[in-house]
Amino acid sequence: MIVHQRYRLLILFTLLIAIFPIEIIGEETGSLDQSITEKQEEIDELDQETERISEELVRMNVDLLEKDKELGQIQQDIDKAEREISETEQEIEQLNDEMQELENRIEKREEIMGNRLRAMQQNDSNWGYIEVLLSAEGFLDFISKYTAVSTIIEQDQNIYQAQEDDLKDLAHIKEEISEQQNQLEQQLIDLEEDNENLAEQIDEMEQAEIRLEQELETNQLTLEQLEIEQEQLEKERQEEQQLALLSQEEPNNDRSRENNTAQGDSRRPSNAPAGNTDSTFIWPTIGGVITSYQGPRWGSFHKGIDIARPDDYSILAADGGIVTFSGWINGYGNTIEIDHQNGYTTQYAHLESKHVNVGQQVNQGDVIGIMGTTGRSTGIHLDFEVYYNGELLNPIDVLP
Structure with missing residues (x-):
């Protein structure tokens, strides 16, 4: 029934073509080509911008790593300076002691010297070392007093010298402590300032990185949308081209189409090689051409055969059986698998739509779907694969 409806539509389309020049299709196809070209230019431009952003992000990540290292080094220097300040404070405590x-x-020396001066003032303010020597009553007394005076003078000199040395040391220690404190405090201030400046730089770079990542995400979303639009335009162009090809062929009437469906030879693609005369299968398409055989292709192994440009887009069950899969497979797109209950399994891929469900019993020649270009496909075609007890076969070897 579906086949008959499609042929009625084809007849109607042919009549329309007879009324309106076929150049209209060519004009529409040309417009689609222009739209596809423009869309591709947008995609290329966005790809370049995305690549630029990605490269800038890579450079920024490298710079951030370097900044993080610098920040880590500064933090280590700060820790070191703080330890040195702590050690200096301990040294300062010792210096204070x-x-x-x-x-x-x-203070003790000053006390001794003060006591001596007070004693001298109490005895006689004019009393001095010369008077002591001159008061000697004899040579031995002179020698004794001279020795005492010399000892006192030497002690006084030692006291004054020690006092002077200690005062110098005290001044030096105070100056050293002050200098160490000032240096360490200034070093810590400089390090903390460097740390703050570097942290601000890192924060600015991270904010810029976030903006670039957001821009990159936006570009990727836009790119995905452009690719979807381009894919839709490609699909429309393929449909236009297919319709243009069909419009140039003389459609058969419903009876001749049904007769072709019932005859195996009429289903064979025009370039199909001689098949298996004992085959129980029928061809899964109505006419068409084989565009790709089983074997190595594009760096991988093509498991089935591709059939395109059929007389009708209907996909037929190559033999009766039970549908074991009807869904989406990455790369294959919409896919149907049929277990023929005799060891054989067939697979039909890249369908535009599926007309059967899992578990459904189908007969040989039933329309199970419509040829399409879903999955990884370069155009409207059927990818047909055959297995026997799970082992891949060459479809050409088992088809009539």
Whole structure:
């Protein structure tokens, strides 16, 4: 019934072609070609932009890695400076203890010297070392007093010298502590400033990276949509070309079409080689040509045969059996598998639509679907495969 309806539509289309010049189809095809070309230019331009963004993202990732390393090094320097400051603080505590000891010694010396001066003032403010020597009553007394005076003078000199040295050391220690503190504090300030600046740079780069990733995602979505539109345009062009070919052929009437369906030879593609005369199968298409045989193709192995440009798009069950699969397979598109209950299994791929369901019993010659171009396909055709007990066969060897 479906076949009859398709031929009525074909007759109507032929009448329309007779009324309207066939150049209309050519004009529409030319318009589609122009649209496909423009769409491809958009895709190419978007591909280039996407590649540019991807390369920029790669460079940015490299720069971010370097910045992260710098940030890590600065953080290590900060940690080191903080440790040195802590160690310096401990040294400062020790220096403070030393300063306290010096201050105590200086204070004791000042006390001794103060006591001596007070004693001299109490006895006689004008009393001095010369008077002590001149008051000697004899040579031995002079020697004794001279020795005492020399000892006192030496002690005073030592006291003054020690006092002067300690005061210098104290001043040096204070200066050293102040310098160390200032250097470490300035180093820490510089490191923290570098750390802050580098963190800001990294943040800006990460924000730029996010924007590029968003732009890349938008481009990819746009690219996918353009590819879908281009695929639809390609499909429309193929349909237009197919209709143009069909319009040039003289359609047969319904009776002759039914007779062709009942005769195996009329179903054979025009370029099909001599087949198996004892075959129980029929050809799964109504006419057409074989565009690809089983064997190596495009770097892989083509398991079946491709049949295109049939007299009718209907796909027929090569033999009776049970439908074991009716769905989508990546690469194959819409696919139907039939188990013929005798060890043989046939597969029909790239269908535009499927007319049977899993578990359904079909008879030889039943229309199970319509030829199409779903999956990875370069045009409207049928990919037909045959298996026996799971082993792949060459369809040409088992078809009539």
